[in-house]
Amino acid sequence: MIKIERKYWLIFGGVFLLYLGTRYWDSLMNVLQTIFHASMPLLVGCLFAYIVNLPLRVIENKLENIIQSQKMLKYKRVFSIVLSYLSIFLIIALVMRVVVPELISCVKLLVNGHTKSLAHITNLIQQNPQLEKYAHIANEAINGGKGTGSGFDISKVTNILMYGFGGTLKSVYSAANSVFSIGANILIGLAFSVYLLASKDHLKYQGYLLLDTYFYKISDKVMYVLRVFDESYSGYIVGQCKDALVLGGMTFLTMTVFRMPYAGMIAAVISFTALIPIIGAILGATVGAVIIFTVSPFKALMFIILIVVLQQVDNRITYPLIVGKNIGLPSVWVFAAVMIGGGVWGIFGMMFTVPLFSALYRLLKSDVYERQEAEINEVDDFI
Numbered sequence: 335m336i337k338i339e340r341k342y343w344l345i346f347g348g349v350f351l352l353y354l355g356t357r358y359w360d361s362l363m364n365v366l367q368t369i370f371h372a373s374m375p376l377l378v379g380c381l382f383a384y385i386v387n388l389p390l391r392v393i394e395n396k397l398e399n400i401i402q403s404q405k406m407l408k409y410k411r412v413f414s415i416v417l418s419y420l421s422i423f424l425i426i427a428l429v430m431r432v433v434v435p436e437l438i439s440c441v442k443l444l445v446n447g448h449t450k451s452l453a454h455i456t457n458l459i460q461q462n463p464q465l466e467k468y469a470h471i472a473n474e475a476i477n478g479g480k481g482t483g484s485g486f487d488i489s490k491v492t493n494i495l496m497y498g499f500g501g502t503l504k505s506v507y508s509a510a511n512s513v514f515s516i517g518a519n520i521l522i523g524l525a526f527s528v529y530l531l532a533s534k535d536h537l538k539y540q541g542y543l544l545l546d547t548y549f550y551k552i553s554d555k556v557m558y559v560l561r562v563f564d565e566s567y568s569g570y571i572v573g574q575c576k577d578a579l580v581l582g583g584m585t586f587l588t589m590t591v592f593r594m595p596y597a598g599m600i601a602a603v604i605s606f607t608a609l610i611p612i613i614g615a616i617l618g619a620t621v622g623a624v625i626i627f628t629v630s631p632f633k634a635l636m637f638i639i640l641i642v643v644l645q646q647v648d649n650r651i652t653y654p655l656i657v658g659k660n661i662g663l664p665s666v667w668v669f670a671a672v673m674i675g676g677g678v679w680g681i682f683g684m685m686f687t688v689p690l691f692s693a694l695y696r697l698l699k700s701d702v703y704e705r706q707e708a709e710i711n712e713v714d715d716f717i
């Protein structure tokens with residue numbers, strides 16, 4: 335009887351699976367999509383658990399030093415989980431408490447004073463001949479190429495802003511229909527994250543046991559890769575949050591000193607958008623400038639200048655000290671990661687791909703150094 339080696343069975347199995355995948359591609363994609371949607375609450379729970387685990391580690395270490403009773407130490411994980419979730423919910427509640435009331439008043443101001451704001455823009459355009467020339471070109475484009483005189487028809491622009499850009503109302507309606515499913519996924523994910531955090535040590539042991547049993551030859555390398563990814567993502571999240579808080583605090587203090595409106599809300603918005611690398615502060619500054627413009631165009635200009643100065647201080651001093659050491663990724667690759675991540679997954683992709691590139695960069699750098707040292711040692715031995 336002819337005995338076929340294992341590697342040939344693996345090759346045959348791989349070719350057969352490749353044939354099935356190409357032959358039934360549409361059915362396979364439908365099955366994978368169904369599995370993905372069904373497992374979405376669990377994926378959300380894993381994400382929540384990873385984020386909550388960051389303060390959980392710190393709190394658990396502090397409790398070990400504080401609690402002296404052995405009986406109480408048995409419940410340190412329970413206390414740590416409760417304190418971690420409470421601290422996160424408290425931060426979210428404080429931000430909402432600051433942002434929501436001022437956001438409501440800002441929306442009211444925008445609704446009641448939109449005519450005044452548009453009048454500011456119109457007067458600015460009409461007082462500047464160069465801007466009026468471009469406004470006339472835009473006005474002709476809005477009217478389908480038909481000239482309507484040198485005046486700037488602001489009503490056309492208003493209609494486009496309110497009702498254009500791909501059917502905003504339709505997008506809002508479709509988003510409202512998905513609120514229930516999103517809420518359900520979040521609640522299930524929160525419950526699942528608690529289970530993951532409560533049994534994380536046991537799950538870690540089981541994972542390592544499976545890895546060491548079936549892939550013992552590469553288990554150490556796999557664990558090293560996992561540690562690098564964990565350090566990159568945890569360091570990025572912690573560093574980015576610290577930098578966002580510092581930037582938000584500087585924004586609030588300087589806006590308060592210069593007596594600018596909506597200091598608390600705009601500082602909170604900038605802190606939130608600063609979590610997005612490179613373009614986050616620009617997005618927050620744009621929102622803040624639009625809001626302040628409804629009150630005073632001059633203060634809006636002052637705010638833009640202020641944010642530019644603060645952004646330079648953050649980029650040159652704060653960000654390298656807080657985040658730079660945790661990421662360890664050159665700025666050119668940070669920019670590439672943001673562009674690729676934003677093009678594939680939007681804003682979430684920007685935050686996801688930066689630590690991904692950081693981990694890959696660190697692994698590649700380590701591997702290159704090891705190979706170069708090995709080649710140098712071989713040359714030395716030969717000599």
